[in-house]
Amino acid sequence: METPKGAFSSSPSSENAKRKISQRGVITPKKQRYWYKQNQRKSRPKFVKLPAEVRVLIYKHVFSGTTWTDINAPQKKSDQQENPIRALLYVNKFIREEAVEVFFQTCTFRINHYRMHDKWRSWNRLATLTRVRHLVLSWTKPKRSKVTSKKTPYSFLAGLKNLRTLTIDLVGLQYMFVDPGDGPIDLHSNLLRKFKGRYNDLPQWIKRSIHNLPPKLQVSFQVYFFAAPFRGRIAIGGFGVIQDPLPDADFKCATILWRDKNVTEIEPFELEKWETRRKGLEWNDSSAALTDMSYSATNGIRLNGHTNGDTSPPAFPDDVPTAPLLRLSFAKLWDNDLEEVNRLLRACEDLGFFYLDLRGPGDDILADADNLFRVGENLYDLPLEEKKQYDFMHKNSYFGYKGYGANVVDKTGRTDRNEFYNVSKDDIMGLSEKLPAPKVLDTQRSLFKSFMTSAHSIITMVLSLLNDHLDLPPGTLANLHRVDHNSGDQVRLIKAPPQPMDDRQLTLGAHTDFGSVTVLFNRLGGLQVLPPGKDAEWCYVKPLPGHAIINLGDAMAVFTNGLLRSNIHRVVSPPGAQADFTRYSLVYFSRPENEVLMKRLEGSDKIPALDDEGRKEEERRKNEGILMAKDWIIRRALGHRHALNKEKAMDFDAFQGTEKLSRREGK
Numbered sequence: 318m319e320t321p322k323g324a325f326s327s328s329p330s331s332e333n334a335k336r337k338i339s340q341r342g343v344i345t346p347k348k349q350r351y352w353y354k355q356n357q358r359k360s361r362p363k364f365v366k367l368p369a370e371v372r373v374l375i376y377k378h379v380f381s382g383t384t385w386t387d388i389n390a391p392q393k394k395s396d397q398q399e400n401p402i403r404a405l406l407y408v409n410k411f412i413r414e415e416a417v418e419v420f421f422q423t424c425t426f427r428i429n430h431y432r433m434h435d436k437w438r439s440w441n442r443l444a445t446l447t448r449v450r451h452l453v454l455s456w457t458k459p460k461r462s463k464v465t466s467k468k469t470p471y472s473f474l475a476g477l478k479n480l481r482t483l484t485i486d487l488v489g490l491q492y493m494f495v496d497p498g499d500g501p502i503d504l505h506s507n508l509l510r511k512f513k514g515r516y517n518d519l520p521q522w523i524k525r526s527i528h529n530l531p532p533k534l535q536v537s538f539q540v541y542f543f544a545a546p547f548r549g550r551i552a553i554g555g556f557g558v559i560q561d562p563l564p565d566a567d568f569k570c571a572t573i574l575w576r577d578k579n580v581t582e583i584e585p586f587e588l589e590k591w592e593t594r595r596k597g598l599e600w601n602d603s604s605a606a607l608t609d610m611s612y613s614a615t616n617g618i619r620l621n622g623h624t625n626g627d628t629s630p631p632a633f634p635d636d637v638p639t640a641p642l643l644r645l646s647f648a649k650l651w652d653n654d655l656e657e658v659n660r661l662l663r664a665c666e667d668l669g670f671f672y673l674d675l676r677g678p679g680d681d682i683l684a685d686a687d688n689l690f691r692v693g694e695n696l697y698d699l700p701l702e703e704k705k706q707y708d709f710m711h712k713n714s715y716f717g718y719k720g721y722g723a724n725v726v727d728k729t730g731r732t733d734r735n736e737f738y739n740v741s742k743d744d745i746m747g748l749s750e751k752l753p754a755p756k757v758l759d760t761q762r763s764l765f766k767s768f769m770t771s772a773h774s775i776i777t778m779v780l781s782l783l784n785d786h787l788d789l790p791p792g793t794l795a796n797l798h799r800v801d802h803n804s805g806d807q808v809r810l811i812k813a814p815p816q817p818m819d820d821r822q823l824t825l826g827a828h829t830d831f832g833s834v835t836v837l838f839n840r841l842g843g844l845q846v847l848p849p850g851k852d853a854e855w856c857y858v859k860p861l862p863g864h865a866i867i868n869l870g871d872a873m874a875v876f877t878n879g880l881l882r883s884n885i886h887r888v889v890s891p892p893g894a895q896a897d898f899t900r901y902s903l904v905y906f907s908r909p910e911n912e913v914l915m916k917r918l919e920g921s922d923k924i925p926a927l928d929d930e931g932r933k934e935e936e937r938r939k940n941e942g943i944l945m946a947k948d949w950i951i952r953r954a955l956g957h958r959h960a961l962n963k964e965k966a967m968d969f970d971a972f973q974g975t976e977k978l979s980r981r982e983g984k
């Protein structure tokens with residue numbers, strides 16, 4: 318909401334403020350002095366002694382988000398007591414004159430058509446009408462039609478000279494019931510018909526009034542969807558229109574979130590997203606549905622018990638321990654900025670994790686990442702049966718889909734709490750046979766290609782800088798990771814739904830990444846790293862907008878015999894209130910080309926020589942047939958799949974990566 322222009326930009330004691338206030342014609346300096354003295358004399362609380370801008374902030378705080386159904390002032394003392402917020406306007410003349418402006422700028426008036434017949438006459442006469450900025454008209458088809466007059470009750474709209482937003486809420490709850498377990502349902506056409514019906518119900522004179530509103534006025538219609546538990550069944554419905562009846566109107570749709578039978582949040586969304594929403598209308602995950610009946614209302618009507626869908630999640634809390642990742646600039650590294658390169662080296666040796674600020678030169682990949690997050694949401698909206706068709710583990714491939722709970726995450730045999738889908742770089746770049754994939758992915762191959770190309774070039778830059786630092790022959794690392802050669806590089810789209818409050822477990826088990834360099838995009842918290850050292854504790858990595866999280870994997874630790882770190886990390890429920898939200902994340906994993914050997918690299922004096930333990934380790938890899946990057950990665954990626962490996966999936970020693978090297982327990 319706007320601050321009254323210029324009126325309160327400095328303290329009342331300053332000449333400037335006095336001049337501005339008096340220019341506004343609301344309070345003259347004389348009046349101000351008078352009230353000030355009055356207050357001093359009576360030794361009342363010194364509210365008016367506060368700087369004017371602070372008073373305005375207080376008024377705003379009190380009034381913001383309030384909705385009123387009555388434009389008239391409360392007439393009696395008892396009205397004011399019932400209405401403590403508006404009572405602020407009646408404390409005294411000074412406060413009223415100041416606050417009333419803020420009141421009208423900040424709050425919304427709502428008129429229900431049903432009650433118009435006894436309101437509109439008095440409203441028509443009100444001088445205050447010109448001050449109203451935000452109005453919601455809610456329309457219910459009257460049961461007993463009291464509104465007979467041909468003279469439109471909406472003539473008062475013409476008096477709303479300063480109206481900024483008009484929201485037309487075609488209330489009229491339409492709902493249907495669905496039994497849990499009914500399986501996929503397509504409600505779209507049904508709801509569409511009902512919404513159109515609501516709009517058609519509007520009398521011509523209302524439509525005319527709406528059409529005659531000033532062109533600049535922002536008119537919006539509301540569409541609400543909801544899904545709410547009701548006597549062991551699910552009521553699903555919506556109200557409003559979803560068709561733009563005014564060609565130039567700013568059409569808005571909204572999703573309502575119900576919690577404990579109350580509307581707690583309304584999320585607006587643009588019409589272009591309607592198609593995406595529509596897909597969400599299919600309720601297709603009946604196995605996950607309704608484990609929690611307390612509420613559910615999501616992007617359309619996707620019920621999975623705990624999710625509250627894609628209303629904006631709260632910020633990452635500031636009272637949880639976070640890992641001290643360095644924040645590096647892509648632009649500076651690209652320019653070979655000496656200081657920035659030194660920080661990169663420090664980050665790769667100390668923690669093996671850092672943030673990369675991509676804003677500016679990395680805007681393209683940031684935009685691709687945003688789009689891929691949406692692709693991820695569409696992908697996971699597919700029915701489980703369809704997604705399962707793309708699980709290729711039985712063909713000894715980790716590309717494709719991994720179902721919820723398919724991996725063991727600890728020695729006790731607990732399973733993960735996420736789904737993911739791996740998209741192969743070789744497939745997208747046409748370097749290998751095309752894998753079967755769902756349409757939502759197949760139609761996005763050029764987006765994947767663009768994202769993969771950008772991610773790979775970031776990785777090549779990091780590898781080249783590390784190469785210089787390690788004094789390896791020029792191009793050594795980059796030549797083990799050529800984008801046009803076969804490797805296990807992949808994009809991973811991950812979805813982790815919220816977990817029940819009393820049963821939160823690992824979403825993704827503790828691990829080191831299997832390959833070389835990982836580029837990760839997070840929106841919600843939940844990723845944790847275990848810093849080196851014996852007594853270290855898990856710390857969250859706070860997602861930063863415009864930044865990727867970069868980390869090194871097993872191959873870099875092996876190539877450099879532990880000089881560079883491949884840090885252990887895991888994923889848990891997002892911290893604080895974020896835990897109620899579905900966590901999507903997006904990763905690019907780069908890996909050495911298929912035939913590269915997982916061994917200490919030759920050719921650098923900086924890389925420590927292998928000790929006995931290290932030599933044994935290399936020998937073991939050779940004997941187990943996992944010396945080649947390709948085999949190393951398959952073993953790591955599929956080892957914990959219980960459907961493949963049964964009891965063995967719990968053997969964390971058998972499938973370990975460079976965890977021990979990463980722990981540096983002695984240091």
Ligand SMILES: O=C(O)CCC(=O)C(=O)O
Pocket residue numbers: 809811825830837839843844886887888902903904
């Ligand atoms: O989702 C995340 O933030 C991390 C995922 C991850 O570590 C992985 O897939 O290897």
Ligand SMILES: [Fe+2]
Pocket residue numbers: 828829830886
């Ligand atoms: Fe990872």
